[in-house]
Amino acid sequence: MYDLSTRKRALALVAQGRSLNSVSRETGISRAAIRSWRERLEPRPRMAPPDHPGPPSDESAYAYLLGLYLGDGCISGSPRGAGYYLRIACANAWPGLIDACEIAMRAINPTGRASRTRAQGYVSVTSYSRHWPRIFPQHGPGAKHQRRITLEPWQQAIVDTHPWEFIRGLIHSDGCRITNWTTRIVGGQRKRYEYPRYFFTNLSADIIRLFTTALDQVGVEWKKANARNISVARKASVALMDAHVGPKY
Known part of the structure; x- marks a missing residue:
């Protein structure tokens, strides 16, 4: 002593x-x-935490990540209370989606970091930052469909500039491209016809509205299959979606 x-x-x-x-x-x-x-x-002086970095500079990556977050993302506080974890669940069936999610998350996180945690049937892409609630101000208590979801003016400006990336993020989270089929009588014979279509499903009426507003902006025709499902089936609109979104991979 x-x-x-x-x-x-x-x-x-x-x-x-x-x-x-x-x-x-x-x-x-x-x-x-x-x-x-x-x-x-004589404690070492700590560096003052950096101010909020403001709107992300990589707007394209942000629009895509915003779509993923609104669909399958959540933000939770660190047990130590110093920051937050952004987690986006991605099904194992789509490894390309997992890669794209991690790339976008690294581009938006001020630290440039992200990681993956494997679970039964899916991968949770995770990134830690004290800024996530400001980067995604839609964060709040309870499920998204149980509270109001609106975009801040700076977010809306990014979505307006990069609507296809936003749409792609929403489809990659809560959407799909499928092939429907039907039969018709032609020349006395029943023939099978197949046609592709896109579906988007979400419990939040606000998120549904954000999706359809973006579709309107890019000229994609859509219909409400029901209160939770949006269908894109017209040939020209499916072709637009194929050119800018495409199936999950």
């Missing part, structure tokens, strides 16, 4: 720019003890 004056003398030597090794040799006190005293008696 060392008295307070001994500790302060060792710390004074460190404050002069001396290395822990040299102070340890001169005083006979271990480096670990000196380091511990420095942290307790």
Whole structure:
């Protein structure tokens, strides 16, 4: 045990720019003890946390990630209370989607970091930042369909500039491209016809509205199959979706 004056003398030597090794040799006190005293008696000044970085510079990646977040994403606080985790669940069936999600998340996270956690049937792409609630101000308590979901003006400006990336993110989260079929009598014979169509399903009327508004902007015709499902089936509109979105992969 060392008295307070001994500790302060060792710390004074460190404050002069001396290395822990040299102070340890001169005083006979271990480096670990000196380091511990420095942290307790003279805490290192912490860097002030950076201000909110503002709207993301990579707007295309943000529009895509916003679509994914509104569909299959959630934000939760860290157990330590210092920041937040953004998690987006991606089905194992679509490895390309998982890659695209991680790339977009790294592009938007101010730290540039993201990781993957495997679960039964899906991969959770996860990224940690103290800024996620500001980057996605739709974050809040409860399920998204149980509260109002609207875009901030700066978000709407990004979606208006990159509507296809936003649509692609929503389809990749809560949508699909399928092949329907029907039969017709032609020349006395019943023939089978197949045709592709897109579906988007979400419990939130607000998110449905954001999706259909973006479709209107790019000239895609759509119909409500029911309150939770949007269908795109017209040939020209499906062709547009194929050119800019395409099936999951």
